[in-house]
Amino acid sequence: MCKQSGTPLQDDLFLEETPTSSVTEKVAKPGPAVELKGSVFTLPVLRLKRSDLGAIEEALSERISQSKKFFENAPVVLDLEHLETPAEVLDFAALCSLLRTLQLVPVGVRQGSAEQQLAAVEAGLAVLRGGSVQETVAAESKDKKTGEVVKQVVVPSKALVIDQPVRSGQQIYAQGGDLIVLAPVNAGAEVIADGNIHIYAPLRGRALAGVLGDASARIIVQSMEAELVSIAGHYQIFEERLPDELFGKSAQVYLQEMALTLVPLR
Structure with missing residues (x-):
């Protein structure tokens, strides 16, 4: 006769006794709820x-x-x-x-x-503490030893070179210097620079030069088809097709007497 182990509940029912495991399962800790990261946005x-x-x-x-x-x-x-x-x-x-x-x-x-x-x-x-005008002109100071005026020239940072197309939704920012783009800037894309912007391809998106206030910055484009251009916060939006003398032509954008100027390159 076979004996059954366990605690009897009824004549035909037994509650099996299962030994308790001493192994504690490790529960994975959830990751952080938030992350703080820096980014660059262009704000009017x-x-x-x-x-x-x-x-x-x-x-x-x-x-x-x-x-x-x-x-x-x-x-x-x-x-x-x-x-x-x-x-x-x-x-x-x-x-x-x-x-x-x-x-x-x-x-x-x-x-x-x-x-x-x-x-x-x-x-x-x-x-907002940032976004102030960046001084790029030569400053003058006196040497403490000789008393002579010494010119301190601000040397721009090395230019950022982009050789791939800038796709819709992408943003490229050249901090502290010029931006050189060797491929198309598509509609919905944005290229930004503290200095000048050179685009040796079609510009179909947005280009913002001198974003820290450098009024001497320029945008030079091989094929002007832009949605927006801006120099030192002075901008122009093109909701309609550009005039024939500019559309698809080599052009430059600059400030003249603090007014945005677009002219074809001769």
């Missing part, structure tokens, strides 16, 4: 000259009507450096409300006084 800058909300709305409405698609839900930075009354503390809550009704998204301020920056923070805006 709204250079405020007056605090009159009515005047701001009128000027912006006219500008936005020319390029509705570009400005729709666009993040903007408020530049306070050029206000007619530099010490005036703006009503940032009212200003932000106005901008949102125009489908703009205010994200921060730059420049301005400590009081202005504090008021901006209280309205939920960030204070």
Whole structure:
């Protein structure tokens, strides 16, 4: 007769006794919930000259009507450096409300006084420390020993060279120097440089030179078919086809008396 081990529950039922394992299973720890990384974004800058909300709305409405698609839900930075009354503390809550009704998204301020920056923070805006004008001209200082004037020349960084096509959605940034592109910049792509931009191929996307404020920067293109060009924050959007004298032609873009100028290369 075969004996069954276990604890009887009923005549025909037994509860098997299973020994408890002493091995503890290791549970994999989840990865971090977030990661903080640096990146570069091109943001439109709204250079405020007056605090009159009515005047701001009128000027912006006219500008936005020319390029509705570009400005729709666009993040903007408020530049306070050029206000007619530099010490005036703006009503940032009212200003932000106005901008949102125009489908703009205010994200921060730059420049301005400590009081202005504090008021901006209280309205939920960030204070951006970067984006200032980069001095590229020669500076002068006196040598302590001889008293003679010594010229300190800023030497630009080595140019960044790209020899592959820049695809839609890609962004290339040449920090501290020029950008040279030897392949097409496709529609929806963006090339950015602190210095000049040279494109020895068609430009069908966006090109932004002198992004830190270098007004002497230039964009030189073998075949101009751009969506947008910008020099030191002065930009032009091309929602329609470029004029025949520029479309598909070699061209350069530069600032002349702080106005954006596009001319074919001869």
